[in-house]
Amino acid sequence: MFNPSRDQVRDFFIDTWSKHQKKQILTPLESIALNWIQQHPEYHHILENPDAKSRDFSVDQGQVNPFLHLSMHLAIEEQISINSPPGIRDVFQALAARSSTHDAAHEIMECLGTVLWEAQRLGKPLDNEHYLELLKQRVHRH
Template sequence: MFTQDRDALRQTYLTAWRKARAGEPLAPVERLIVEVAERHPEYHALLEQGESALGREWLPEGGESNPFLHMALHIALQEQLSTNQPPGIRRLYQGMIAACLGDAHAAEHRILDCLAEELWKIQRDGREFRPKAYLRCIKRRGSGQRPRA
């Protein structure tokens, strides 16, 4: 699933969705993609478009968010939780669920804001991932504070 080819990555999502709808067996990563997609009914029509969804651009300047990126962030968070990397992410996630009154999906979205911010800074500044900064952001989000720039 890990590739620099945007269309190939998007195709993985489309294939997983098609296979799930057809009742075909899914590889573990495809199951994860489908689980994430199922929690986002607003993306179902896009996933049903098939190949025509590959070349679409979503521009932040226009207030759009990229559904493929959003789902990828959910998957990245699931991977972090499964390995507890960075250390302490599971505990913070559980605390965030409590802060979101038991709504795990809402908790994930709060954490995804921090993950997206950290990834943006990595790209902008050409630096390494900073786990401590990422975890601090999550702690602030869990306490109701806005993340710092």
């Protein structure tokens, strides 16, 4: 399983944005990442800042970690593409039908964030059943 370090993840997004600005050829994964970077213009200045690689983003101070956010977009896109956990693609399509694909990804991200936090807090693997339950609640909430 691919498990990049914090610096590798940050380098990936910073390098992807830099390559795009220089009109260099991107790998398929970089192209997917670029799509999400472009949908988050509020992160562009961070990706252009040499200090971003070592910067801490404090949730306590209301900061969003752009590298974590973009990484979660990539993870969710992969989950949808392979429909794993089973049913996530249908959930995504239902959520996207009432707003946008980006908003749907953010709704899924909230559920993923919850189950990741729970898994870390309890020292257990991610609970896919609970994840799907939270996702289905989102679909039926509106």
